[in-house]
Every structure is written in C-alpha cells, then in structure tokens.
Amino acid sequence: MTVEVTPSTFTYVYFDSAYIARIAQRLIGLFGLENHNIRVDINETTPLAKMRIEFGDPIVINIQSGAFEDFSRPRQQSESATTQSLGRILLKVRDRLSPEFANAPADKDLTLVQVAIWETYCVARLSRHDIDINRQRWLYNFRNRHGFNDASDRAFEKIWNSNDLTWEQLQNISDNALALVQ
Amino acid sequence: MRKFFPVEDLARDERFNQITMNDRMADQRTVITTDSRPSRAANRIVPSRGDASDAARGLMHGIFVGEIQALEGAGRTCWDFTTGEEAPFELKLDMARQCWDEARHVEISVKLSDWMGSEIGEYAENTVLFQAACSNDPVLRLAGVNRALEGLAIDVFTTMKEFGEVAGDQYLEFAEDWMLADEVTHVKMGSDWLRKITEDDPERRKKALDFQSVVDKLFSYGGTRSESQESPIGLARRFRELAGFDDQEIDVIAKLSLAALEERKAAVLEAQAAHN
Amino acid sequence: MADAKKPRAPFAPWDRRELPGLFSVEESARRVGAYKWCELKLFEALGGWIATVPELDVKMRLGAHCYKHAWHAELWHKRLPELREMNPDRLTVAPNEHMVCFIEALTEPEAPELTIEKLVGVYRVFIPHFISAYTFHLNNTSDITDAPTMRSLRFILQDEFEDWRDGEMLIQSLIETPAEVDRAAAHQARLEKILLAAGGITGSGTIGFSTPEHEGAIA
Numbered sequence: 293m294t295v296e297v298t299p300s301t302f303t304y305v306y307f308d309s310a311y312i313a314r315i316a317q318r319l320i321g322l323f324g325l326e327n328h329n330i331r332v333d334i335n336e337t338t339p340l341a342k343m344r345i346e347f348g349d350p351i352v353i354n355i356q357s358g359a360f361e362d363f364s365r366p367r368q369q370s371e372s373a374t375t376q377s378l379g380r381i382l383l384k385v386r387d388r389l390s391p392e393f394a395n396a397p398a399d400k401d402l403t404l405v406q407v408a409i410w411e412t413y414c415v416a417r418l419s420r421h422d423i424d425i426n427r428q429r430w431l432y433n434f435r436n437r438h439g440f441n442d443a444s445d446r447a448f449e450k451i452w453n454s455n456d457l458t459w460e461q462l463q464n465i466s467d468n469a470l471a472l473v474q
Numbered sequence: 475m476r477k478f479f480p481v482e483d484l485a486r487d488e489r490f491n492q493i494t495m496n497d498r499m500a501d502q503r504t505v506i507t508t509d510s511r512p513s514r515a516a517n518r519i520v521p522s523r524g525d526a527s528d529a530a531r532g533l534m535h536g537i538f539v540g541e542i543q544a545l546e547g548a549g550r551t552c553w554d555f556t557t558g559e560e561a562p563f564e565l566k567l568d569m570a571r572q573c574w575d576e577a578r579h580v581e582i583s584v585k586l587s588d589w590m591g592s593e594i595g596e597y598a599e600n601t602v603l604f605q606a607a608c609s610n611d612p613v614l615r616l617a618g619v620n621r622a623l624e625g626l627a628i629d630v631f632t633t634m635k636e637f638g639e640v641a642g643d644q645y646l647e648f649a650e651d652w653m654l655a656d657e658v659t660h661v662k663m664g665s666d667w668l669r670k671i672t673e674d675d676p677e678r679r680k681k682a683l684d685f686q687s688v689v690d691k692l693f694s695y696g697g698t699r700s701e702s703q704e705s706p707i708g709l710a711r712r713f714r715e716l717a718g719f720d721d722q723e724i725d726v727i728a729k730l731s732l733a734a735l736e737e738r739k740a741a742v743l744e745a746q747a748a749h750n
Numbered sequence: 751m752a753d754a755k756k757p758r759a760p761f762a763p764w765d766r767r768e769l770p771g772l773f774s775v776e777e778s779a780r781r782v783g784a785y786k787w788c789e790l791k792l793f794e795a796l797g798g799w800i801a802t803v804p805e806l807d808v809k810m811r812l813g814a815h816c817y818k819h820a821w822h823a824e825l826w827h828k829r830l831p832e833l834r835e836m837n838p839d840r841l842t843v844a845p846n847e848h849m850v851c852f853i854e855a856l857t858e859p860e861a862p863e864l865t866i867e868k869l870v871g872v873y874r875v876f877i878p879h880f881i882s883a884y885t886f887h888l889n890n891t892s893d894i895t896d897a898p899t900m901r902s903l904r905f906i907l908q909d910e911f912e913d914w915r916d917g918e919m920l921i922q923s924l925i926e927t928p929a930e931v932d933r934a935a936a937h938q939a940r941l942e943k944i945l946l947a948a949g950g951i952t953g954s955g956t957i958g959f960s961t962p963e964h965e966g967a968i969a
C-alpha cells in the first residue's frame with residue numbers, strides 16, 4: 293500500500309505534508325486499511341473544512357485546509373485537528389468498503405441528518421483509540437440535526453457507545469429519535 | 475497604572491492567542507464562496523448550513539473574546555479620562571454599568587461555549603474590537619465602541635438568536651435575547667452621549683461620526699456582516715432602530731457592508747484567477 | 751383599631767429612634783463628599799485594571815464590582831444637594847493629601863503578575879476602611895433627620911460586605927506560596943500605613959477617634 297499527500301509544499305498555509313502522511317499512516321494501520329493505496333489531496337485555497345472521498349485506486353481523500361488547521365493560530369497545522377479529521381474520514385472509508393454500509397446513499401445524496409449520524413458514529417469510535425475528542429461538540433452537532441430533547445440525546449448515546457452498527461441500524465436509531473418528537 | 479493601555483498588553487492566560495486585523499488580512503484564503511450555484515451562495519450562519527454547528531461555535535468564540543474586549547474597553551474609559559474635565563461623571567457611570575453588563579456577557583458566552591462544545595482559546599482572538607476602544611477622545615470611543623462595535627453586537631446576537639430559534643435550541647435563544655437587550659442599551663448610551671457632548675461642537679461630532687464609519691467598515695471587512703445572505707452575519711434593522719439608529723444611518727451601514735462584500739468577492743476572483 | 755378618632759402616639763412603642771445625631775448638616779455633607787471621591791477613585795481603578803489582569807474570573811469580578819462602586823458614587827452625588835451642597839464637585843474631594851497618596855499607591859500596580867497586589871489594595875485595605883467609615887456613620891447619625899443617608903449606607907454596606915468576601919476569596923485562591931503570603935502582607939502594610947496617616951476614608955476622626963498622633967506615620 294502507499295500513502296501520498298499533495299501538494300508536497302504549501303503556499304497559503306504552513307502545513308507539512310510528510311507529517312500529514314505519518315499521521316495518515318498510523319491511522320490506516322489502526323483501522324486495518326493497509327491493503328489500499330490512499331492519496332490525501334489538500335485544497336489550501338479555502339479555510340473551510342469539508343472532506344470528500346473518491347473511490348478508485350488510489351482512494352482519494354479531498355480535504356479543505358480548515359480541517360487540519362489550528363483555529364487559534366490561523367494557517368498553522370494542528371496535530372489534533374489533522375488526526376481527528378483524517379480519523380473520521382478514514383473510518384468512513386472503512387465503512388464504505390464494508391458490506392454493512394452497502395446501502396448507504398452516495399455522499400452527494402446524504403441528508404444533513406444522515407451526515408450527522410455517520411459523523412457521530414465515526415467520532416465515537418475514534419474516541420476509543422485514545423484520540424482526544426470533545427464529546428460535547430458532537431453532541432451539539434447531533435442535537436442541531438435531531439432536536440434539543442431527550443429522545444435526541446438518547447439516540448446520540450446509543451450511537452456513541454456502538455462499534456459495529458450497520459447503516460440500517462444507524463438510520464433506525466436516528467429515525468426513531470426524530471419520530472418521537474414529531 | 476498607565477493611562478491609555480496598548481492593545482498588545484491586554485492580559486490573557488496561556489490559552490489565548492491574539493491576532494490583529496493585519497494577520498487576518500494576510501490570510502489569502504477566503505470563506506466567501508464565488509460558486510454561483512444557489513445552494514452555495516448562502517454563507518449566513520443558519521442551521522441549514524452543512525457546517526452549521528461548527529460555524530456557530532466559531533462565531534460564539536468570537537462573541538466571547540469580543541465581550542472580554544468590550545469589558546476591558548468600557549473599564550478603560552472609566553480610568554483613562556479625568557472625571558469632569560475630560561469625561562463627564564455621568565458618562566463614566568454609564569461605562570461602569572457597561573462593565574458589569576459585559577462581564578455578564580463574558581459569563582454567558584462561556585456557558586454557551588461549553589454548551590456548544592468549544593474550549594476557551596480554541597479560536598484566535600482578533601483584537602480589533604479593543605483597538606476601536608483606544609482613542610484618546612472619549613467621544614470617539616463612544617462612537618467607535620458603543621455605536622459601531624455594539625451595533626455589530628446587535629447584528630451578531632440577532633443572527634445567533636435566530637439560529638437558536640430555528641434549531642430549537644432554547645438555551646441559546648434565551649441567552650442571546652438577554653444579551654441583545656443589554657446591547658441595545660449600550661448603543662443608546664453611545665448615541666445619547668455623542669449627541670449631548672458634541673451639541674455645540676459640530677466639528678467634533680463629525681470627527682466622531684467619521685471614526686464610527688471607519689470602524690463600521692473595519693467590522694464589515696470581507697463582507698462578514700451585511701444584508702446579503704452571502705454574509706455570515708445579518709444586519710439587524712429592527713433592533714438597531716430600538717437602539718437609536720435612524721433609517722438613514724442604517725442604510726449607510728447596509729451600503730457600506732455590501733460594498734465590503736463586493737470588494738472581497740472581486741479580490742477572491744482575482745486571487746483564484748492568479749492561482750489557476 | 752376601629753375608632754378612627756382615637757389619638758395614637760407618633761412613635762410606636764417599638765420605634766426607639768432618637769433625634770440627636772453626631773453630625774451637623776455640614777459635617778454630614780463633608781463626609782458624603784469624601785465617600786463620593788473615594789468610591790469614584792475606586793471604580794475608576796477597578797475599571798482600568800480589568801484589561802491588566804489575566805485571570806478570567808478576576809477580570810469579570812472587577813467588571814461587576816466596578817459598577818457597584820460607581821452606583822455608590824452616584825448615590826452620594828445625589829445626596830449632596832440634599833445636604834445643601836448645590837455644587838457637588840466642591841465637596842467631591844479627598845479628605846487630605848495622604849488620601850491622594852493612598853490612591854496613587856493603590857493604583858500603582860499594573861503588570862499582569864501583580865493581581866495579588868491589586869486585590870489586596872482593594873479588598874484587604876480600601877474596602878475594610880469603607881466598611882468602618884460607613885458603619886461609624888450609620889451608628890452615629892440621627893435616626894430621624896439623616897434617614898436618607900442611612901438608607902443609602904445600608905444598601906452600600908450590603909455591597910461592601912459581599913464584595914469584600916468575593917475579593918478575599920479571590921486573594922486566598924491566588925496565594926499559593928509562603929512568599930506570596932509575604933508579598934500580600936507587605937503590600938497591605940505599605941498601604942495601611944498611608945491610610946493611617948490619612949486617618950481613614952474621611953480623614954482624621956473617620957471612626958470617631960481624632961488622631962493627630964497618626965500624622966507623620968509614614969514620614
């Protein structure tokens with residue numbers, strides 16, 4: 293397998309591509325994705341933080357620079373943000389490659405609610421790998437999509453504590469929470 | 475303790491990292507999208523945005539540090555001027571009252587940041603707000619801080635209150651509405667004192683109003699705040715009226731903000747053309 | 751009491767207020783003027799310090815307390831014309847030169863490392879002196895003629911007690927080493943000596959003792 297990071301040098305931000313590759317390598321090992329070639333393309337012309345996957349060989353991960361940035365030191369790279377963002381997207385890659393997520397809609401068709409449940413599921417698993425995560429941030433994100441109520445919080449809790457959900461199970465938890473308040 | 479405190483010396487613990495407007499302008503990346511598809515043309519911080527919760531957290535941290543600087547600025551106006559000679563006693567009483575209000579606003583924004591899952595110092599602190607509070611004429615300070623800065627606070631809180639309302643976040647909506655009430659009072663203080671002190675001094679009044687529009691323009695930098703949905707923060711006409719701005723004044727700010735937005739968009743297109 | 755015509759004593763049996771008081775109108779006005787001057791200097795200093803202290807909790811407390819002392823100054827400002835001083839600025843003065851020196855020494859610390867000194871000056875020296883001066887006034891003025899001053903004193907004293915407790919707790923939480931205990935004590939002693947020479951918030955006789963021997967205490 294290979295891990296490639298582009299660009300190799302940056303103009304608009306102070307990022308280090310070798311450093312990003314090392315973090316990616318560690319996470320790839322952690323998630324058992326060693327059999328795949330992966331390229332991380334960083335779009336340094338925007339401070340936004342969106343991430344996108346293109347399946348093929350290699351698997352390409354498009355990342356906007358905000359996803360790796362230290363917001364307290366604009367344009368500087370944050371180890372923690374890099375780890376969290378790469379961790380989230382690589383877990384999503386792993387989900388996509390597994391039969392349990394065969395029925396998940398294509399990324400462009402995911403609703404905001406679906407994005408939130410999947411992200412929650414990724415971050416929750418990431419937090420169990422000794423990676424520093426602010427749980428409240430993701431709870432707040434989840435509440436913004438499922439409502440600020442007990443049903444929403446219970447659904448979050450359920451997803452947060454799970455390791456081997458299928459897409460259908462994930463969707464069910466979310467649907468139930470939304471149905472309870474409608 | 476010195477009179478007139480330099481912005482570089484604002485006391486902070488190790489969690490904070492301060493940046494200036496120059497640092498911000500040195501960042502050539504931009505958040506203003508030039509994508510013409512309608513779904514992308516909206517930057518307003520609303521729950522329907524894909525990155526809504528993160529955008530709201532970033533804005534809330536901006537509010538938090540802005541409240542600290544507003545607190546510090548009002549406090550400095552109590553200290554920097556000789557009572558009676560340079561600043562009326564009653565003006566200082568208003569500034570002391572503002573200190574208490576801003577201290578509560580800091581407390582509120584810390585609680586809200588916890589609620590939203592942000593940490594103190596997670597984002598950089600732009601010190602532009604305190605800079606507007608550094609003028610050595612108290613009238614200019616009131617124009618820059620109470621009318622421009624606090625006016626911006628009205629716009630920001632209105633945007634955040636609406637965000638809470640739409641998302642069903644009553645905790646956020648409740649707190650923002652209370653802060654909004656205080657800020658309307660602060661803007662009114664500025665408007666009242668400006669009128670009173672410069673009653674017989676049209677030149678000083680003009681200087682103060684000019685300074686206000688410089689600060690207004692600074693806060694509109696990059697089209698961050700305008701009536702266009704392309705701006706993250708809206709212009710709160712109704713609450714500005716309550717605070718003593720007349721229609722004409724609001725129109726001027728609206729125009730200025732839109733101009734700043736257009737300026738920024740043009741700069742982005744230029745940068746992108748150069749990049750490609 | 752159904753009989754509306756039945757005479758009743760103007761002072762109920764439980765109302766033990768007495769007419770005499772220690773202060774003439776002029777002396778009361780002089781004291782109130784000094785209170786206003788001192789509260790004014792205090793709220794100005796608290797406001798100025800906000801930007802200089804890095805501790806967030808202290809920063810916010812100073813903001814809240816700044817307003818309280820401004821409100822006290824306002825109450826005294828409004829009381830002065832009621833005490834026949836139509837130009838309140840005339841009596842808004844320091845009781846003596848020593849008090850001016852005290853304010854200078856109190857407001858000297860600026861560096862971010864000096865929060866202990868800032869707080870000690872306010873909460874271990876200045877505010878305890880306010881509490882003494884106000885209590886003395888409250889206990890010695892005429893219950894009947896000077897009731898408006900007493901009402902303000904009670905409100906203000908309530909604030910002073912609460913703020914003193916806030917400040918003292920902040921100081922205790924900031925002091926972590928024996929050396930810092932010494933720092934706090936040394937600063938307190940330095941300021942206390944100046945106030946000794948000043949004789950207190952309203953000068954000699956602030957709490958009833960005329961103390962000419964205090965003069966020169968800081969010589």
Ligand SMILES: [Fe+2]
Nearest residue numbers: 541544576579
């Ligand atoms: Fe505020």
Ligand SMILES: [Fe+2]
Nearest residue numbers: 544624657660
């Ligand atoms: Fe304000």
